[in-house]
Amino acid sequence: MPPPDDQHHHHHGRDHEHGQAPPSDMALRVKALESLLVEKGLVDPAALDAIIDTYEHKVGPRNGARVVARAWTDPGFRQRLLADATAAILELGCDGGLEGRFLVAVENTPEAHNLVVCTLCSCYPWAVLGLPPVWYKSPPYRSRAVIDPRGVLAEFGVTLPDDVEVRVWDSTAEIRYMVVPERPPGTDGWTEEALAALVTRDSMIGVGLALAPETAA
């Protein structure tokens, strides 16, 4: 595992690999924009801090993991989730907010595997997963997920048998999609909380599977 500074450097190198060096003054340029808006009375810096706190600490894939764990343990909830996920997640206190007024949950089965993408921009179910990772928003994933989903899945370490159908969901409208991964074997009798720890962000995008019980220990 590289130290955090290396990761940071790596990220910038990746974003700008096709062009010139990253603008070293990005922080200053954004500060200029913020100052202009504060000067015009359109923005209160303290309110910005509160928004950042929400997205950094309050939304995230732990919300989605609770939804999946509930669906695994409560057949009635699973049915409600698959029929109307927008209403079902409210039962667990997940509010769609800006991105997620309309949510659809799609379920993996032995016959079908689901994969979520937004080819045109970066639509992502913020209500259950928080903000998307950089790779999800980047051209390589957006371009290939629809034409070569099996190749993309293999790169993430997921190899599916030929008879499993891959269903890709391209988020072209205000409907957001989340995947309900298959419950791992060997988890009979587990509590919802223990099960939720097996549900990764990637498994709810569809590029991963839920963790095996021994991996999570």
Next chain:
Amino acid sequence: MNGAHDMGGMHGLGPILPEPDEPVFHAPWEARVLALTVTGFGWRRWTVDRWRHQHEKIPGADYLRMSYYEKWATSLAGLMVEAGLATRAEVEPAWPAIAAPQTAPEVFAGEPAATPSFKVGDRVRTRNINPSGHTRLPRYARGHAGVVTRLHGAHVLPDASAHDRGDRRQPLYQVRFEAAELWGLDARGRGAVHLDLWEDYLDRA
């Protein structure tokens, strides 16, 4: 708009690079951009569709080079100028790359419609439209046949909303396209792609 953003099905855009233990933001300025953007929607001067179209108007080479939050900041600066919240002179020193205003984009803007023409199980074909304005019917899915799998109710047509033509609600359908229908002989294995498409994007097949 047939822009660089409409990249579904393209090859050659590089490897997918997941980052282990990725932080929510990679630098404090990214978080400020997110918060400014969220705040900006509260001013009610532009719709989410117009905001998305603003990204699309970033010149293609820049669009592919810029990071996600750099595009967001560029779009916010551009929208502030277009909406009259700031002058070009105020914004340009820090944000010179704001998109040139588009003169008279071709808008694919139908009329509001309340009653769905299609039901689950109906075969439909997407229209072959190529507007220079905003649309959410990607190139790879135009002129193809699929099956309606779900009705989502009536939703604002983004093609109109992005160009300030108002909230024209139309039935929105989830449509399933077989991989072989979209990619022909290059479809790999059993599969399908689903898209959410408005009434005016579809004909009966």
